[in-house]
Amino acid sequence: MGLFSSILKLSRRRSPWVYVLNAGSCNGCDIEIGSLLSPRYDMEQIGALRQGSPKHADILLITGPLTLRSADAVRSIYAQIPEPKAVVAVGSCPATGNVFAGSPTVEDGVLHVVPVDVFVPGCPPRPQAILAGVQEAAHLLAEGKTGRWHKEKHHE
Amino acid sequence: MSNGLIQGLAAYFLWPGLLAGALLGWLYLWLSRALIARMQRRFGPPFYQPFFDFVKLLGKRSMVPAGTAPLLYYGLPLAAVISITLALAVMPLPGGLNASFTGDLILVLYLMEMPAFCDILAGFASRSIYGQVGSSREAALILGYSLPFIAAVSALAIQADSFRMVDVLALPFGPVHVLAAAAFILAVPARLKSNPFSIPNAEQEIVAGPHVEYNGPALALFELAHGLEFVAVGALFSVLFIPRLPSAGLNLVLYLAAGLLLVLITSVLAAATARLQIHRAFRFYWTWGALAALGCVVLAALL
Ligand code: SF4
Numbered sequence A: 001m002g003l004f005s006s007i008l009k010l011s012r013r014r015s016p017w018v019y020v021l022n023a024g025s026c027n028g029c030d031i032e033i034g035s036l037l038s039p040r041y042d043m044e045q046i047g048a049l050r051q052g053s054p055k056h057a058d059i060l061l062i063t064g065p066l067t068l069r070s071a072d073a074v075r076s077i078y079a080q081i082p083e084p085k086a087v088v089a090v091g092s093c094p095a096t097g098n099v100f101a102g103s104p105t106v107e108d109g110v111l112h113v114v115p116v117d118v119f120v121p122g123c124p125p126r127p128q129a130i131l132a133g134v135q136e137a138a139h140l141l142a143e144g145k146t147g148r149w150h151k152e153k154h155h156e
Numbered sequence B: 001m002s003n004g005l006i007q008g009l010a011a012y013f014l015w016p017g018l019l020a021g022a023l024l025g026w027l028y029l030w031l032s033r034a035l036i037a038r039m040q041r042r043f044g045p046p047f048y049q050p051f052f053d054f055v056k057l058l059g060k061r062s063m064v065p066a067g068t069a070p071l072l073y074y075g076l077p078l079a080a081v082i083s084i085t086l087a088l089a090v091m092p093l094p095g096g097l098n099a100s101f102t103g104d105l106i107l108v109l110y111l112m113e114m115p116a117f118c119d120i121l122a123g124f125a126s127r128s129i130y131g132q133v134g135s136s137r138e139a140a141l142i143l144g145y146s147l148p149f150i151a152a153v154s155a156l157a158i159q160a161d162s163f164r165m166v167d168v169l170a171l172p173f174g175p176v177h178v179l180a181a182a183a184f185i186l187a188v189p190a191r192l193k194s195n196p197f198s199i200p201n202a203e204q205e206i207v208a209g210p211h212v213e214y215n216g217p218a219l220a221l222f223e224l225a226h227g228l229e230f231v232a233v234g235a236l237f238s239v240l241f242i243p244r245l246p247s248a249g250l251n252l253v254l255y256l257a258a259g260l261l262l263v264l265i266t267s268v269l270a271a272a273t274a275r276l277q278i279h280r281a282f283r284f285y286w287t288w289g290a291l292a293a294l295g296c297v298v299l300a301a302l303l
Helices: A002-014 A028-037 A068-080 A092-095 A129-144 B001-012 B018-039 B051-056 B070-090 B106-125 B129-158 B165-167 B177-192 B214-239 B247-271 B276-302
Strands: A017-022 A058-065 A085-092 A116-121
Touching: A002 A129, A002 B051, A017 A028, A017 A068, A017 B214, A028 A085, A028 A129, A058 A068, A058 A092, A058 A129, A068 B001, A085 A092, A085 A129, A085 B018, A085 B070, A092 B129, A116 B106, A129 B070, B001 B018, B001 B070, B018 B214, B018 B247, B051 B177, B051 B214, B051 B276, B106 B129, B106 B214, B129 B165, B129 B276, B165 B214, B177 B214, B177 B276, B214 B247, B214 B276
Parallel strands: A017 A058, A058 A085, A085 A116
Antiparallel strands: none
């Protein structure tokens, strides 16, 4: 049992499959994620694959400031990813709302909606930073330390 | 009697069945991914990648989609793995079981078709619209590639005048072999659902095809079945087209070389082409595939 769980831990670290979800992003971050597939950054080197179905994924990459309309989609997609799972918030938008902060049409921050494990700041972040974020999330998956940063939205 | 049972179990679970098949399948899957990556000037995944993917999927909590019977959900990938392994165990490979019987070639053809049928059923059972689209595409594709594939096998069976694999193996090498091998190779990329014919599982386009609702251990089994399918196609190729030498070691090398050759061909093709539409793929197989099929069967009947 000990052997299998250590192999499992290694496998979780070495095989992070990602699902990219655009929650109202300006597409800047999505373009930078797209370049992870290019020869220059080659995400497959760390075993990462971009999956079309959330059910195949381990890591959810969220871009954009979470518009009110997309919040339910984010919740639903997050629920469809089988455990264990991690969330990486790409860009300044999901972290703080960025230039959209204070708008009546966006949630203020992704943490109100789903637990986030890694924040990658930048507008947009460089592809290396996103790749490092994916790897960090994979480490957290291996250690079983995902889903720690979460605060419920306080309705007044 | 019990000796035979032990031999049978060894052929099924060790060589050339489950264990050896899984290891070889992972090797082929890695090689194909790495080759495609190199051709795109990327580094590609590390050597152990398919194994890590498999173990990781095994360790995920699985969710059975609403409206799908769990028996069907877990039974289909299991049936795919069991039958493709049986196909490998029955084939007269070097170091394998030498249990030959009349019609074993037909049995192997049926068993090798099982993973595709399980895929189709899985797509419909998952009740996802994407799964259903993927399944119907896969069903149409089977009708396409089966033509040259079955014709290649039949041509050799006509020549050998028997559906026993040992008789086909004993055939002297001739012109029918060349034509039949061409027809066989024509069918391989669609069988393995690699790029110009990656129509059923069309990633991103229809999400993930028949496997869209599959996750965790059940998806791991489907991936394993895919790797085993790679191995089984290579094994059948070596049984049908590669002449046997007196030395067992050399035969083993040839068996592996046949698989590697098919991996090379499909990877180069996959890296060089884009996905076809289903009707174009169908037309391709019912013109060029049909010509190759007709050619090898007629030649076999005449000679
Ligand atoms: S962080 Fe910047 S680049 Fe990314 S979605 Fe927001 S505004 Fe666009």
